Amino acid sequence: MNLFTDIRELVLDCLGAMVAAGGLPGGLDTAAVTVEPPRDAGHGDMATNAAMVLAKPAGLKPRDIAEGLAARLGEDARIASAEVAGPGFLNLRLEPSAWGGLVHEALANPAYGRSDMGAGQRVNVEFVSANPTGPLHVAHARHVAVGDALASLLDYAGYEVTREYYINDGGAQVDTLARSVYLRYLEAHGEAVEFAEGTYPGDYLIDVGEELKALHGDAFVGQPEEVWLDEVRAFATQAMLEGIKTDLAAVGVTMDRYFSEKSLYGTGRIEAAIERLRDKGLIYRGVLEPPKGRVPDDWEPREQTLFRSTAHGDDVDRPIMKSDGAWTYFAPDIAYHFDKIERGYDQLIDVLGADHGGYVKRMKAAVAALSDGAVPLDVKLIQLVKLWKNGEPFKMSKRAGTFVTMADMVELVGPDVMRFHMLTRKNDAPLDFDFDKVTEQSKDNPVFYVQYAHARVKSVLRKAAAMGCDTDAETLAGQGPVPLAEEELALARKIGEWPRLVEIAARLHEPHRVAFYLYELASELHGLWNRGNDEPALRFLQEGDSAATQAKIALPAATAIVISHGLGILGVTPVDEMR
Template sequence: MNLFNDIRAVVIEALTKMAEAGELPHGLDLANVTVEPPRDAAHGDMATNAAMVLAKPAGLKPRDIADRLAARLTDPRIASAEVAGPGFLNLRLSSAVWQDVIRAALASGDDYGRSEMGAGQKVNVEFVSANPTGPMHVGHVRGAVFGDALARLLAYSGHDVTREYYINDGGAQVDVLARSAYERYREAHGRDPEIREGLYPGDYLIPVGQALKDEFGDSLLDRPEEDWLEVIRDFATTRMMAMIREDLALLGVQMDVYSSEKALYGTGRIEAAIGRLEAQGLIYRGVLEPPKGKLPEDWEAREQLLFRSTAHGDDVDRPIQKSDGAWTYFAPDIAYHWDKIDRGFDQLIDVFGADHGGYVKRMNAAVRALSNGRVPLDVKLVQLVKLYKNGEPFKMSKRAGTFVTLRDVVEEAGADVTRFIMLTRKNDASLDFDFAKVLEQSKDNPVWYVQYASARVNSILRRAREAGIAVDDSDLSGADLSVLAHPAELALAAKLAEWPRLVEHAARAHEPHRVAFYLYELASELHSLWNRGNDDTSLRFVQDNDVETSRGKIALVRAVGVVISSGLGILGVTPAEEMR
């Protein structure tokens, strides 16, 4: 049940009848006609922009259209239609509508708000994709949470979602990992490790060194690098990926697919992807201009194999092969995205760190060219997280050697708190994570405020059961909901009605933070109604000696619990049964 879509359909039908009656020109594009919550709740329950967006193409004054439209909105769900300002149309709905919303939530349970918007659409969400050179750090936490929540949101809106991790195991960084692990291997044999500049210094490689000793004994000691580099690289990469999987599990993140960059080399897959671009005339040999900020004398011009990415919206063409014949880092990425297209995905989403901003246009150009424009790519950049405690920059144990790990954050704050807080800002806005504030019990802490609402719902249900009131969903669905007449009760029901619309809008925009915002607003409405009951006993959810009135009010509370549970499920957060 999406009430906003239903009322929009009523508006569209009325506009169609206006055209049939000659009150509007035929053939008007109605795609931009919306029905949304008003900016000011005092103006009504919903508002439509129909008159404003149709006035110019219709050659009419907005208010004239609004007046005629208002007269045609005779659906029994619409109690009144009022024209405001130059032509906005505010709608007030009958109380029976809000009763239907509550019953729909109780009847549908976790499915209330689910959408078929994405039915039949296969979406690949690639996120995290950290280099397999160590444990995940705090910078990866936000990307992991965002990517997983986005995947959950898309699945909830009907998409067929694949979560994917791209293992960057084909570049020079894994050779550095091998050399670093070799020093820990030497250390395991009682020798002093030479952690020279450029190697990874973290203690997390000490167990890897010991494992190498257990596996190979002293057979790799004092051997030239070419004898052990590949062996230790593969061994250490496998160990690092196991650590990364454990880190992701701490956050409740589980990937469907792990793809290897290394697996692209020597298989012809890079060459095949480049060949596809070449067949379109997009590959050529040429010399690039100096990058911005570099003087010509600082730039060595050399002929390279280039991808004509400017043909698909990029600022400059991009090298895909170095002058020595080796592929640039961009070439395997092209092949990897071609592989995803070839697997039949209808949409690709890449979640990158903020430092990958310069990579967006070239990757979009490659995907457009490879798919002939059929498969859209949305690159979501995730900004940095700054750690604080009591407002001061917070430094924790740096077991990784140079950074704060994901495990540090989760052990300090908990997985549920970490996940929710990471979604309290839009992905492209920086985020401050204050360990003191995210654990405090106050309205200013959104995760506590929402969890308190969840616990409060469960507390009300327990109290009702203790009073002998049947509060199973099937029982509550038959309750007399006409007892919900106070504006605060109706406002809470109206907020519930926004949930299906919110899901679709958030999924369409790829913005799971909207769910967190909505849950905070829903919790605020519930807490406000609870507080009113402290002064006005008629608003208390359990009415002494009045079972039927109690059941009606508890039905509203239970519907709130249904939506909070679903919303927290999208965020990957476990609802609270009680607060301690």
């Protein structure tokens, strides 16, 4: 139940009645009419812009429309008052029973907040997609948190979601991996080795070298590269991928599909995608303009095979084939996204590192061309994470060689803290991860603050049960709409915002909004608790009065349910006790 949607429907019904009565002309476009929380909570519970957006097409003054609309809205039992503000904004105050009804709904309906907005549309969310050359590092941790929470959010909002990992196993980096593993293999046979610049010297390959020895013995020792490269490359890539799957499982992430870039080569799939673009007149031979700014000394104009990406919003056309006839890295990416389109997805989402900023327009152009504009692609760029401890930049992994692993981070703070904190900033904003702050027990630590709110409610319910109260959600819902004191309305209103928040966050592909909302909900719960310290009538536990307590605990119980739903979207386990 989305009360904001319901009140918007009421506004539209009232506008329709005004048309029928001759107070408004017919045929007005009401798509831009909104009902939202006002910027200033002191102005009411909701505000609508109906009069402002309809005044010009209706040929009327905004205030005249607003006054007529206010009179009709005031006839609804849920509306306590409808007040015209300024030139024609309309502020609405709802009866407390409307908010109490939502608290009851949260208790009675296990799916409270879930939406059918997605209507079963199929969405592919590709995230992490790290090169299979080493363990996941701290930057990937943010990709994990954003991508998995986004997938869960979309599922919660009624979409059919596929989580997908693109294995970058078709480029030169996997050959470098194979050569690095071969050095560890030789080392396992007692040989002294030296890692050349560009190879991967991290200790994480020691075990892989040992496993290769166990599998092949000394068969590859002293052999030229052409003898062992293919075999070692396949073995090493699979070993790295298994390690990545283990890292993902440790933070509760399971991919629905792993797609190999290598599977695109030699199978005609790249050629088929490019041919599709060629059929649309978007592949041609041409010469690009020199790059903007300072032109490199080795740049020279040369004819290339190009994709006319400018026809679909890109800044320049893009090469898809090198002068030696090999594909550019962009060609398999085109084929990969063509494969997604062919699999019947209605939307595509790529979660990529900030260094892919120049990649966005060209890939969107390719998807638009291949799908005839029917399949939108949203690229979420993830900014870097800076680690801090004791007020200083923090480095901790020797095993990885040159980077901090996600596994190290999880070992120090746990998956819940990692995942929640990674969503305390929007994906395109830099994020500081301070190991001291994310584990401190204070209001300034959003992870603790939200978890503490849930645990505090669970403590209340345990104590209420000891008083003889029935704390089961179904029983609490059976008590009917929750009567609310004036001081309790702020918390009830926040509970009422949950369904609206879900739809907004899902529509914008912004899971961080869930984390922000949970902090605000927790703040209202803690604030009401603190007021109860001074005003006994506001306490959830009414000492010596189990009947009053039975009625009071419905509000915090509903709060805990919503917190649990929200944390579930973020992949965080709600706690019943703080330790």
